[in-house]
Amino acid sequence: MNDPGLDEPISDASAVLKEHIEDNPPSAHHNAQTSENAGQNPYFNEDSPETLEDTYDKMSEEEQERNFLMPARWWYASTGIPLLAGTFGPMANAFSICALVENWRVKIPPGGTEEHGIDIRDPPWLIAVNAVSLTMALIANAALLLNMGRRVPFKVSQPVTILGFWIASVLLIGLITYASSSESFHKGIKGQALTQAYYYAIFAAGLYQIISYLMCVTVYGAYRGHFSKEFKLTVAQRTLMLQTIAFLVYLLLGALIYSHIEGWKFLDAVYWADFTSLTIGIGGEYTPSTHLGRGLLFPFAMAGIIILGLVVGSIRSLILERGKKKMAARLTEKTRVRLLNEIQKISKEKRLLRRKGAMGLEKDTTKALTVDPGEGEMSELERRQAEFEAMRKVQAWAATERKYISLGVSTFAFAFLWTIGALVFEHAEKNQGWSYFESLYFSYTTLLTIGYGDFQPMSNSGKPFFVFWSLLAVPTLTILISDMGDTVIKAVKDVTIWLGEITVLPSDEDTLSNRLKHGVYRVTLGQLDLRKTAGDIEKSADNENEGSGFREMHPGLARVFGNSQRKQRQPEKDRKTEDRLAADFEETEKKDEDDARNKGEKWEQDEHHYRHVLISQLRRVYADAQAATPKKYSYDEWQYFLKLLGENEDDATYHRKAPTHAEEEREANQVEENNNQAGGNAGADEQRRGDMGRQGGAYTGGRGGEDDDVQITKWSWVGAQSPLMGDKEEAEWLLERFFQRLEESLSSEAKTKQTEKGKEYTTGLHETQQGEDQSDNSERTMSRS
Incomplete structure (x- = not known):
């Protein structure tokens, strides 16, 4: 989903909560050492280099997908083209090897066919040029893969990749042209034919040409500023490239072994493999x-x-x-x-x-x-x-x-x-x-x-x-x-289930009429329910929402950001441990709220109450994030969540009418022009970060503290900054905002306690100094006496 409320990446949730729980056990939450540890916690320091660097490495895996408003052509240039190059480059290398290991001509015997022809040795210069072409292609492919692995800089690897593939293709094209049209290449031998190696060279040259030109598009887009100069491919994309290389290497090795065992030509063995x-x-x-x-x-x-x-x-x-x-x-x-x-x-x-x-x-x-x-x-x-x-x-x-x-x-x-x-x-x-x-x-x-x-x-x-x-x-x-x-398979599956339920398969409906109505309900994906009235349907939907995910409790609070595969079930032992950690944290906040109420500290009581409610909603929303089917919340649920984040839906102060695409472009151009006038690229970058951090009142300010004086940018549900837009699921979007709020609240508490401790320390020094001065005065008085 879109990311309008974060000007900095969120720290790892498990680290934040575990660090807080270890430093703040329920039995000793208010001692002085707790305040000191909380103040020294690096996760509460937004300028901590280690935390931000680690978080950047983790967040960069999905940066391409998060920028969902990028025009499709530049998304393909930044992600699709490098993926194609990393996948088809090794395939072209394999074809180049096939073009090198065998001769390009055979002599067809009388009455025979070309597939059983007798090899004619290639001239040494053809083998040498072919080998140089393969070497250039291997260097180009290695540079591309090293750049994707962030081992070689973009400005170094891309010229090597493009020129390497292009030179490899030009050399092969020259050989192919000479072998197909030159009379001197075939002179002196009758009944000749070109071998499989020649045709493998054609495929390799074509792939090299295509890859080199496509990578030029990627480099152009990067230097024009449409996307980053680093290939931030996901784990799935990198894995696909490595698995493709492994599969091609396996084919060639298997062909090599079987060519010796069965007495086949190597390229015939490649065909068999x-x-x-x-x-x-x-x-x-x-x-x-x-x-x-x-x-x-x-x-x-x-x-x-x-x-x-x-x-x-x-x-x-x-x-x-x-x-x-x-x-x-x-x-x-x-x-x-x-x-x-x-x-x-x-x-x-x-x-x-x-x-x-x-x-x-x-x-x-x-x-x-x-x-x-x-x-x-x-x-x-x-x-x-x-x-x-x-x-x-x-x-x-x-x-x-x-x-x-x-x-x-x-x-x-x-x-x-x-x-x-x-x-x-x-x-x-x-x-x-x-x-x-x-x-x-x-x-x-x-x-x-x-x-x-x-x-x-x-x-x-x-x-x-x-x-x-x-x-x-x-x-x-x-x-x-x-x-x-x-589409098709799902429709067939639904029809099959429907036919089964109205015939012989077990069904919850007792009569044939009710089974038919239930079948209509299933086929129409719940849009048409002939079994109930409109009131019954609404009541049923409310009950379903209440029991499906919003009311469920889930123990996985400590691993929300550490577990990227949300559909995988966690071991029972881990779930119990995380449930205990989350429950202890929630119970600690409840206890602190009661203590603050007894002391009459209204502000501290409100802070603990807010965190207690926030953690309880975190556990509920996390259950939805772990579900196999993404949860889509009703408007009433969103209204409650946004209020918890600091915004009231019935307050027009935070809202605006959704701008059209032309209006958004004019506004973006105006912001860019203002940034340029404000003073250079550095100022513009900081301004953009500030603007992004203020997208939507629900996401940054509204609960007191340092963010109260931030000017809030108004937003719309149908606007580009809507929480319903983007590539994140709704539960994931909410989890990030909830964790941001929780981190801000904990950081604010730590800073407040540090300030109070500093004041107590200063007051103590002042009182000690006064006591020493009084003692010195008394000694001087007695001496004079």
């Missing part, structure tokens, strides 16, 4: 025939399938957790902007153009969006609730659009790979007389890993293309199946 590891199983003349080869197949195939499964899992994780989240955020932003433009148009015309209002919204909701805060036509709470409901509609529209766009794109990619692949196979296997339909049949059975074996590529051009094409099929099929899981 590819269709074996991908579980296609074409067979033909390339099947293990020796006992050693068949025996080694057991571990080779199993390990290959495991590595391939890891690659598929990483692709799926990357698409589900990164790509879909980014796409959903972009579509939500576009839908929001489209809604605001319609609202602006309606406001100018002073009438509702359609019965349903803007983009199908209710007429009353549309009218509320045209009203400025505090105008008096309706209560501020009603206006804000209408904004909230409109934003929920925007989210629903964007989610539906995202699912079907993803399905359409992945289906098109599969169809393109299928049909274009069939076209290439038709031309490559013209010696076998394949028709286009037969090529289409072969491509389909191969993509689905059926592998009948009745058709198989035999030509020197068909085998290399098969390896390249089948490797492209891995991410394509993975994405397609993932997208079908959100």
